[in-house]
Amino acid sequence: MDSKQRSGDKAAQEMLECMFEAGIENAWDRLQEQEPQCGFGKLGICCRNCSMGPCRIDPFEEGPQRGICGATADTIAARNLVRMIAAGAAAHSDHGRDIAHTFKIAAGADNGDYMIKDEAKLKEVAARYGIETKDRDIKQIAGELSEVILSEFGKQAGTLTSAASYAPAARQKVWNQMGITPRSIDREIVEIMHRTHIGVGSDYKNLVKQGLRACLSDGWGGSLIATELSDILFGSPVPIRFGANLGVLEPGQVNIVVHGHEPSLSDIIVGVSQKPELLKTAKEKGAEGINIAGICCTANEILMRHGIPVAGNFLQQELAIMTGAVDVMLVDVQCIMPALGSLCNCFHTKLITTSPKCKIEGAEHIEFSEERAVQVAGEIIKVAVENFTRRKGAVNIPKARESGIAGFTTENTFYALGGRFRGSYRPLNDAVISGRLRGAAGVIGCNNPKQVHDSCHIAMIKELIKNDVLVVSTGCGALAAGKAGLMRPDAAAKYCGDGLAEICETVGIPPVLHVGSCVDNSRILTILANMVSEGGLGEDISDLPVAGAAPEWMSEKAVSIGMYFVASGVYTVIAEPLPIQGAKNLTKYLTSEIERDVGGKWAFERDPIKAAGMMIEHIERKRDALGINKKAERKLYDMEDRRALTF
């Protein structure tokens, strides 16, 4: 076992060696056990949707070319793909729905566990939903907004309000022409399940169409709602320093690792953990304090709002337990490996599940409810404190620990670029037009043991910033960048091209901006919408010199995210191909012809440097089309020029 072949992260390598020596299995070992993996599954040409099957199409065209019902490879792969989108959109949107429920509780409570923290954003969002905000009580506005938003999920007629109020007009026109404007959220997901049932549609393009519609209801709907309401409830992030990697675990403290996605419980845990009586109990048990650290997107949510350190990303969840220093791993939903249950049996670590949607064999279940948030948080912390005394032997915490700045949002980042005096997207757009910035890229997504952990994120990001492409990042990709030191402001001088370095140094931002969790990819959409409305870079998102990538993706959520970027006009490159390549026409459509329909398209490339090259090439093509690809002369402004400026 060569740990360097498994992870590019030093702390992870150290723990992988420990696991190997101890003979404890992890995701990398289980991948090896699964190999070789089934080609029909990889190519997307196995259909299990009815009991006449399962049917498989022979990609070498010697065996059967149709399933029992007559479905071709294109039909089968398209059905499977849009079902992945349905699952991904459902996960994000259900997260959004939970936050909306919490928001409703906060709106109705006078002194509850949840309160409205960002009133300015509340008014901004309410206005987007056409709610009167002038001279109205905050709670009244919040109450009305919560009703309106909750009804968006199951709306039966009209258009999803956020898709119509946040997206650029030109983009909406494209959607309307294609008939993919989302009507609501749940309906689009349900319609995918209907359309992929035996004997409904077989036209692969028409199946993809519903996939596009559903993913838009995720990006511009469910995910966006999760982001906006989380900001209102828990406070809009502001740039904040954070520590990253397994080294943030404290040997002498009670360590609670929060893992999963929703901020509702973790945000409360952060506050409750520092209550004097709990700290006192912890001290009585011999601990120096109570340390909260995060994994996956729960980590992103609380690190960007409270500067809570992050223990690692998706592939480090097992490694964190291997340290023997985690007293409780607290999980809610999504990306939690069932393997944690049996792994915790080897250690004193208690795995606690909290969501009725997610129970895991081997875990203790302490059900969370928004109505009793502080109480449940207290109970869980007490379990952790008690468990601290049951630690077996010495802990084994790797030293590796980085620091970085997170907490950038659609609202604060690019205003920060212009400073207080002229806070707007103008400086960003001007930097792109002048060529100091070539463009921007979103490098997002998961970890996948098929790639060397973190290394594809890091290699791709370095290549992009070297070429003056500003990178925004979310999810486990953002955590990879943070752990590699790419979110420190001094990374600019070290890794960036001259143009990007100059901008980062002037404004004091890192070259890779942490914009949040995976539902916060909606922030990237709204950033793109703001770049369009600022002017000078075309009329639509598809005109912008930008690209997206998920170099280590694995989840169905990533498929939905990728598809909503494509449907929003963004060129999107992923490493592992979508499981569609056994269907030639469908593959050709999604990687080429779809660009004519929606302005964006997919590309598959496992080599992160090559993939970055493809993104830069695309950015250059967009710059050419905009006619901004001439290096502008630096000009000294005289008084007349200054008067002509319209700031």
Next chain:
Amino acid sequence: MDKIITVDIAKCLACKSCEIACALAHSQSGVLEEATNEEPKPQKRVTVEPAAEFGVPIQCRHCESAPCIRICPTGAIQRLDEQSPVLVDAELCIGCKLCMLICPFGLLQIGTEGRAVIKCDMCIERMHTGRGPACVEACPTKALRLVTIEEITKAKRKEASEKLINSK
């Protein structure tokens, strides 16, 4: 043996249908839904091994000069006649594992029942009823084939001679 199982590696998608079909063919019931509950668990005699980005289904080559037959101290491994596949008589096998050590392909294993050695038997019982080996029948891309040596060598001769002509 006239007929052998060949693999077209480029066509193998590693779906492991051959593995399931093999275990099923050597189960008591021969019915998938029942076989999963049988004790001892049905065992496969073919495995799809990972090699670079390919999957390679591999099973006993039924060597003409089989080292396992020569080394077996009890005569448990034998051929019934010239056309017979290499077979193990579980009654005679003492589980000494010498055959496992000497097989150049690592294609023998200890069975869960009685700890006797098991290996591919070319589905000899199925062959008697005129059906081919289960793995070949189950392969959805026809990567596995049961062919005669003559068929293979003839095809190769044809290819080689065409190459000669075309290389002028």
